[in-house]
Amino acid sequence: MKNLLQVIVRFHFTILFLIIELVCFLLIVNNNNYHKTVFLNSNNAISGGIYNKVNSFSDYVRLTKINDKLSNENTLLHNLLSENYKLSADSFFFYQDTLFKQQYVYRSAKVINNSINKQRNYITLNKGRNQGIQTEMGVVTNNGVIGIVKSVSDNYSTVLSLLNSRLKISAKIKKNNHHGSFYWDGKDYRKARLIEIPSHVDIKIGDTITTSSFSSVFPEGILLGTADEVLPSSGGNFREIIVLLSNDFNQISYVDVIGDLLKDERLELENEVEK
Amino acid sequence: MNFIVKNIIRFIILILLQVTIFNNIQLSGFINPYLYVLFILLLPFNTPPWLLLVFSFFMGLSIDVFSNTIGIHASACVFMGFLRPYILNYISVRDNYECNIEQGLYVYGFSWFFKYALILILAHHSFLFIVEVFSFNNFGDTLIRIILSSIFTLILVITSQFIISKK
Numbered sequence: 470m471k472n473l474l475q476v477i478v479r480f481h482f483t484i485l486f487l488i489i490e491l492v493c494f495l496l497i498v499n500n501n502n503y504h505k506t507v508f509l510n511s512n513n514a515i516s517g518g519i520y521n522k523v524n525s526f527s528d529y530v531r532l533t534k535i536n537d538k539l540s541n542e543n544t545l546l547h548n549l550l551s552e553n554y555k556l557s558a559d560s561f562f563f564y565q566d567t568l569f570k571q572q573y574v575y576r577s578a579k580v581i582n583n584s585i586n587k588q589r590n591y592i593t594l595n596k597g598r599n600q601g602i603q604t605e606m607g608v609v610t611n612n613g614v615i616g617i618v619k620s621v622s623d624n625y626s627t628v629l630s631l632l633n634s635r636l637k638i639s640a641k642i643k644k645n646n647h648h649g650s651f652y653w654d655g656k657d658y659r660k661a662r663l664i665e666i667p668s669h670v671d672i673k674i675g676d677t678i679t680t681s682s683f684s685s686v687f688p689e690g691i692l693l694g695t696a697d698e699v700l701p702s703s704g705g706n707f708r709e710i711i712v713l714l715s716n717d718f719n720q721i722s723y724v725d726v727i728g729d730l731l732k733d734e735r736l737e738l739e740n741e742v743e744k
Numbered sequence: 745m746n747f748i749v750k751n752i753i754r755f756i757i758l759i760l761l762q763v764t765i766f767n768n769i770q771l772s773g774f775i776n777p778y779l780y781v782l783f784i785l786l787l788p789f790n791t792p793p794w795l796l797l798v799f800s801f802f803m804g805l806s807i808d809v810f811s812n813t814i815g816i817h818a819s820a821c822v823f824m825g826f827l828r829p830y831i832l833n834y835i836s837v838r839d840n841y842e843c844n845i846e847q848g849l850y851v852y853g854f855s856w857f858f859k860y861a862l863i864l865i866l867a868h869h870s871f872l873f874i875v876e877v878f879s880f881n882n883f884g885d886t887l888i889r890i891i892l893s894s895i896f897t898l899i900l901v902i903t904s905q906f907i908i909s910k911k
Contacts, residue, residue: 482793486826489801493822496808496815497875507878 573688574728576601578608578626585632585658585718592616592628594724602626605686607727613692613715614638614680615724626726631693632658632718640693641681642672648681651693651712658718660697663710670708672699678712685732747788755803758783763810766900774889777896778817780807781868782904784824785861793829800825813876820872827867835859861901862894869894 477484498508528535578600582593596602598621608615608628616628617636629636632653640651640663649665663678676696682689698711729735762780770776784800791799804821808814835856869890877886 482797482826482829485794485797486822489797489822490819493801493804493815493819497819498815500814501816504878 572729572731574601574730575725576728578602578724578726580721580724581625583630583718583721585630588634588655590630590632590718591619592630592721592724594618594626594628594726595624596726597621597624597626599623601728602726603728605732606729607684607687607691608724609687609691609727610716610721610724612717613694614687615716615718615721617686618726628724630718631661631714631716638687639681639683640678642666642670642696643677643679643690645670646681647672648683649710651678659714661694661712661714663696663712664707666708666710668706668708672696672708672710674699678710685729685735686727688727688729751783751787754786755783755806759803759806759810762807767811771896775892775896776889777893777900778807778869778872779897779900779904781821781824781865781897782901784821784828784868785864785901787828789832796825796828797822816872816875819875820868823871824864824868828864831860831863835863857905858898858902862898865897865901866890866894869897 497504499505576596578594578596580592581595582591584590584592592608592615594602594608602618602621604618604621606618608618614631616630616633617638619627619629621627631638634653634655637650637652639648641648642663647666647670649663651661651663653661666672674696678693678696680687680689680691680693692715694712694714696710697713700709700711758780762778766777766779780803783803784796787796787799800821801818804816804818805814807817807821811817873886873890873893874880
């Protein structure tokens with residue numbers, strides 16, 4: 470104690486200097502915003518660096534534990550592999566944007582049953598009500614339209630294939646927007662017909678046929694096929710066009726089901742006008 | 745008693761000068777003269793060191809209060825006050841410093857005062873500007889500011905000594 474006092478007395482000048490400087494810096498840091506931020510930032514940099522070092526060391530020490538955990542997790546994940554289970558999770562998400570309101574939601578599904586050789590062909594998908602599929606949703610692949618969902622159960626749904634003579638959808642010629650009805654005549658599974666095209670409309674073989682905006686099921690502009698043959702008008706004002714389908718219905722395996730989020734609103738409005 | 749009164753008057757006058765005139769001089773952003781350090785330069789030789797620190801602190805703090813930079817000038821002044829005894833030892837004259845004599849320009853000659861003032865002003869300004877910037881980025885700019893301002897302050901200090909001694 471006596472020694473300490475001696476030291477203090479002997480170096481009182483330096484000690485006092487240091488104390489006053491310390492007070493000064495406390496004042497600086499507390500009273501000047503700029504210095505405060507610089508001080509705090511560098512402080513964070515220092516403590517952050519130290520924490521990093523400590524962390525990397527403790528990580529190293531815990532490696533055994535982590536390895537155990539990882540291997541357990543691997544086993545668990547192996548058990549969860551999709552081959553072992555019927556895929557039921559949805560692979561879509563809603564895209565929230567304030568500028569663009571999302572209208573169409575795509576849900577992927579697998580075709581588990583399909584036919585092309587009947588007059589009324591149906592497709593069965595491995596997703597149903599529980600996965601968000603509803604009736605009258607459009608079904609497409611990236612090659613074009615497949616059909617429309619006709620009925621759904623909890624985990625499955627049946628699709629009215631485009632190759633079904635009961636299905637008629639609104640279509641248009643892409644280059645000049647002339648609308649017509651599109652249906653399958655039940656003959657060749659690769660060809661369908663586009664009817665009600667006025668005879669003056671310019672159409673050539675190879676022109677693209679897409680869905681029109683009249684449909685409440687499909688977005689506008691989804692590929693249906695290309696004009697393969699233009700039949701001369703048989704006395705009337707309309708022509709028929711044989712369309713080569715863009716999809717090979719014999720080969721489809723994965724499809725996208727299109728949900729129209731604004732469909733109810735549209736139908737409600739249209740029904741109101743009809744009343 | 746006379747010394748004390750004289751120093752208090754000097755204290756007040758220097759603060760007023762600094763706050764009203766010299767704080768407003770900013771030539772090209774690099775030259776900020778700080779004449780108030782004259783107060784610390786001219787404190788009596790026999791001022792006890794601890795009192796020197798306290799005076800320096802209050803001098804700097806007063807300037808801080810007026811220029812809204814709490815602590816910056818105070819820390820620089822305390823640093824300067826801390827160095828003063830060592831500088832006095834370092835450039836001591838042959839005889840010991842006489843008690844109670846204020847060191848003016850002509851007590852120990854111009855070159856002695858010049859050296860004394862130069863070192864302390866340089867120390868003060870270095871400390872001040874570095875603390876003000878609070879980083880070593882763009883140290884070149886800070887260095888230019890230190891040197892130019894020190895020269896300007898030194899000129900002011902020496903000029904003021906000439907003016908006072910002629911009266």
